[in-house]
Amino acid sequence: MNPLSWLLGLLLSTACLLAHPSAAQTPVGLGWARNNVNGAVFRKNSVVTHKREQYTAYYDSLGYVLLAKRRLPAGAWQVQRTKYKGKVQDAHNVISLMVDGRGYLHLSFDHHGNPLRYCRSTKPGGLALTELLPMTGQQEQNVTYPEFHRFPNGDLLFVYRDGSSGNGNLVLNRYSPATQTWSRLHSVLIDGEGKRNAYWQACIDGKGTIHVSWVWRESPDVASNHDIAYARSLDGGKTWQKSTGAPYQLPITEATAEYAARIPQNSELINQTSITTDAAGTPYIATYWRPAGTQVPQYQLIYLAGKEWKTAQISQRITPFSLSGAGTKKIPISRPQLLVKTQAGKTAAYMLFRDVERQDRVSVAQCADLRTGDWTVTDLTSSSVGNWEPSYDTEQWQQHAQLHLFVQRTGQGDGERLEPLSAQPVYILEWKPGTSPKPAAATVPGARPQAKAKPEAEWKLVWADEFNIDGRPDPQNWQYETGFVRNHELQWYQPDNARCENGLLVLEARREQRPNPTYEAGSPHWQNTRPTIEYTSASLNTRDLHAWQFGRFEMRGRINTSSGLWPAFWTLGVAGQWPSGGEIDIMEFYQGKVLANVASGTAQPNTPKWDSETKPIAVFNDPDWANKFHVWRMDWDAEAIRLYLDDQLLNETPLTQTVNQDGTGINPMLQPHYILLNLAMGGENGGPLTGTVFPNRFEVDYVRVYQR
DSSP: OOHHHHHHHTSSOTTOOOSSTTOEEEEEEEEOOSSSSSSOTTOBTSEEEETTEEEEEEEOTTSEEEEEEEETTTOOOEEEEEEEEOOTTSTTOOEEEEEOTTSOEEEEEOOEEEOOOEEEBSSTTOOOBOSOOOSSSSSOSSEEEEEEEEOTTSOEEEEEEEEETTEEEEEEEEEETTTTEEEEEESOSBOOTTTOEEEEEEEEOTTSOEEEEEEEESSSSGGGEEEEEEEEESSTTSSOBOTTSOBOOSSBOTTTOEEEEOOOSSSOOOOSOEEEEOTTOOEEEEEEEOOTTOSSOEEEEEEEETTEEEEEEOOOOOOOOOOOSSSOOOOSBOOOEEEEEEETTEEEEEEEEOBGGGTTOOEEEEESOTTTTOOEEEESOSSOOBTOOOEEOHHHHHHHOOEEEEEEOBOOOGGGOOOOOOOEEEEEEEEOTTOOOOOOSOOSTTOOOOOOOOOGGGOEEEEEEOOOSSBSOOTTTOEEOOBSOSTTOSEEEOGGGEEEETTEEEEEEEEEEEEOTTOOTTOSSGGGSOSEEEEEEOEEEOTTTOEESSEEEEEEEEEOOOTTEEEEEEEEESSSSTTTTOEEEEEEEETTEEEEEEEEEBSSTTOEEEEEEEEEGGGGOOTTGGGSOEEEEEEEOSSEEEEEETTEEEEEEEGGGOSOBTTTOOOGGGSOEEEEEEEEESHHHHOOOTTOOSSEEEEEEEEEEEEO
């Protein structure tokens, strides 16, 4: 099997084939991929670390903003869909995030000449977000290219363009975690004078100095890009100077700017690339353009050597291309990201990129000592990533010299056209230059991942609901299904049938008759053909609120085993139509038996492939079994799904057997799942309600999720 098709087919497999032996990939979830809105180079940041907590964000296939969090070095991702959506059809509308010094997550998203969309987490370390907030309330109606950067003291810098392509200005705000307020540094730091605008790249070095470089653009046409200028601020953005220390009179204009490289228009000079510094604060800029007298754009390094700017060609490409026109371009190479590391008197550089000449893999050009100018190129993946561009965890690199790179295969049509690409896996590629080689989790298609069981003590509680309130279940944890939903069941689901009392969640089945508000005579849909509702019940889930990839899912509950009742504790994958999104029935009961099931997709729509085990309750040899509370549990990792009842293993399903049999190769058990609790009646499996007394109850003591 082709390595690319296996990678995509296995969705988020930790067994991804890596070209570089010291790289590893950590799966997160499925993201929108019809353009490069998740994978654009100017995402600052796409992934970020605060202490040991790492966060990332991306748009899902419906355009919702998804947040994810894990504990380093190897914690599983907790993924949560937010209520916010973006116009994902426009690849400019990226998500940018950062964590301040107090641990609050800040998020800005969906900008291309529209009002500011900014929010932050409601508590340190949390994924729940505030409503949309202003910053300063000034010049926030025409925002594009939002970027966060973090100062060493934990303050944040936020930069964006106010205005349009060819006629926009650079705005800077600063955030104080101590006061939780934003203040304006500059409304027009770099002034296009109504004739042009600056496309910048910025960074903050270890001393807190802000470095900015930019190209000028004369019109919306990318071909009008020209020159690379530079400025820095030693006092947190208040005053600015050139590399010589000479102060700038603000705002900076085309006439007053310091130029690191002079490059004419129509040189295939790209905008918004990368700037970074070494330990001494010396700036380095990576970009590409077509050198004069040649036909092929080349990656270039621009750096300050003493008091002189120098340029060195990094690549030896052979494929020509031309840039022109407006909008997002479909380009055979990505814009680069540059990282440098100074050690033992040598400054090493690493340029991350994608190039059609290297089959669109994630690649890195390395120079162990910039004084030599010797570059070598290595591929970090063996698979194509489409039109992806690199963005990485700046804090992880600064603190640990380890690369955590946001990766997703994406499409990108020219001029904002979309490509017919389904949702693709999002993962974090981890690589530490100079580390000794180590194998990936598994190496061949279809091989069972070599994940090893870990000691029980390593399980950590990451989420729980103990139901220690009275009244409705916590709306931050649960939402409701309503109406006639599935399996031709008898009950009408409604929130009124769920309540918390005496430390229990009670899902109550009732016999009550009233008109069906969805009734349509002659309707082809079974939900609409019933004139009356005969029974009501409740179904709760954590969809769009909480989802987890891997972990221990546990529920303590008491079920009534009367005829026709069908209680369940189960999960569904966050992406994909049923059953191709995956279903795991941790607890299911009907017709005198408990079931432990795992379902994935087949070539026939709505037709699952089941791995199912059943156990009649008579085998427990306990006449009082139905009056007792029992613990149902799932242990789920990259190797298998194991389902237990009172610590007795009922079913074990290797993940090698859960790949959808529909030709896509997608494995729905390698994506996050959300939890459902419901009490159904009758339908395709529940059986008749002969002799069953109403009201009836499914009682839940707690639901808990643990991860290692």
